[in-house]
Amino acid sequence: MPWFEPAPGDAGLLRRSRLALVEDVTLIDKALRRGKIQRVQRGVYKEGAEPDEWERAWAACATVRGCDPVASHRTAARVLGLEVPSGGPEEVTIPRGERRPHRADLRFHTTTIAAEDQIDLDGLRLTSTARTVVDLCRTEEEYRAVWAVERALARKLVARAELDAALGRARGVPGVARARRLVASARPLSGSPLETAGRLAIVADGMEEPEVQMPIVRADQRDAYVDLGFRRQRTGLEFDGRSEHGMEMAVFEDRDRQNQIVLRDLTIYRFSWFDVFRRRPHFLRTVRSSIGA
Known part of the structure; x- marks a missing residue:
């Protein structure tokens, strides 16, 4: 069987890709050596270009037999255009009670997903945008999860009412209380993951929540607009990302912007990734001192 034809029962697969489940080891080895195909998942290969996110998700589900998998978490997030880190194993959810296979290239979750929280995208079953966001808030690092919520809300990929409904349907699922708290802490005006991480750290330290994009x-x-601001204390916090100020002109413009703000009798403090993640106690002491907390 050619490696780019759909296996029996995979009707409609050619609508989106040239993927197939292949079992002929000789064919596979020969095609791999010649560079004609590439491995996507165990037993799933693709001819030609790198697989896109839909194809990676389909391949992840196609290799899980007998337990009705649903693409979820980071895998579903990438297909749906949510902002999550790249790399790592693909993630699928299987029904509660099913045995989790041991796979280095797949991460399995076991829980029940309501029918309202599943969608079909050209033959690929995956969690809805709202349920995917809830799952990210259950499992991802806190600031990354909140940033994913903020970007989804800002880009109108999901509404808060949809998130509330998905949270309600996930009642009893491990981590849903954490997800509810992180969804509530999302501020769609946030300008970067670093700003989100800084704000969350400030609030967790017991200080008042700063105004986002003041x-x-x-x-x-x-x-x-100041990244984070304490209006009453006339204090602003600016966060420099790893690449935002890499270009020389951007540095000059940003320094002029800061000078113009300071001239308005607003004290500005600048912080980097290193401050927020590697020197957090120092970062928090500086903020606390700046607002007289």
């Missing part, structure tokens, strides 16, 4: 009028009468 609007001000600069000394030159132009509108501006």
Whole structure:
């Protein structure tokens, strides 16, 4: 069987890709050596270009036999266009009570997913956007999960009412209480994962929550926004990402922006990834001192 034809029962597969389940080891080895195909998952190969996110998700589900898998978590997030880190094993959810196979290239979750929280995308079963966001809030690192919620809300990929409904249907699922808390802490105006991480750290330390993207009028009468601000204390926090200020002109413009803000009698403190993640106690002491907390 050619490696780019669908296996029997995989009707409609050619609508999206040239993938197939292949069992002929000789054919596989020969095609791999010649560079004609590439492995996507155990027993699933693709001819030509790198598989896209839909194809990776389909391959992950296709290799799980007998337990009705659903693409979920980071795998579903990538298909749906949510912002999650790249790399790592694909993730699928199987019904509660099923045995989790041991696979280095697949991460298995076991729980019950309501029919309302599943969608079909060209033959691929995956969790809905709302349920995917809830699952990320159950399992991902806190700031990454909240950032995923914020971007989904900001891009109108999901509404808070949909998230509330998905949380209600997930009642009793491990981690749903954490998910409810993280969804509630999301602020769609946040400008970067670093800003989100800084804000969450400040609140967790017991300080008042800063205003996200606090609007001000600069000394030159132009509108501006401070990443995080304490208006009453006339204090602003700016966060420099790893790549945001990599270009020389961007550095010059940002420094001028800060000077114009300071001229409005607003004290600005600048922080980096290193401050928030590697020197967190120092970061929190600085913020606490700046607002007189």
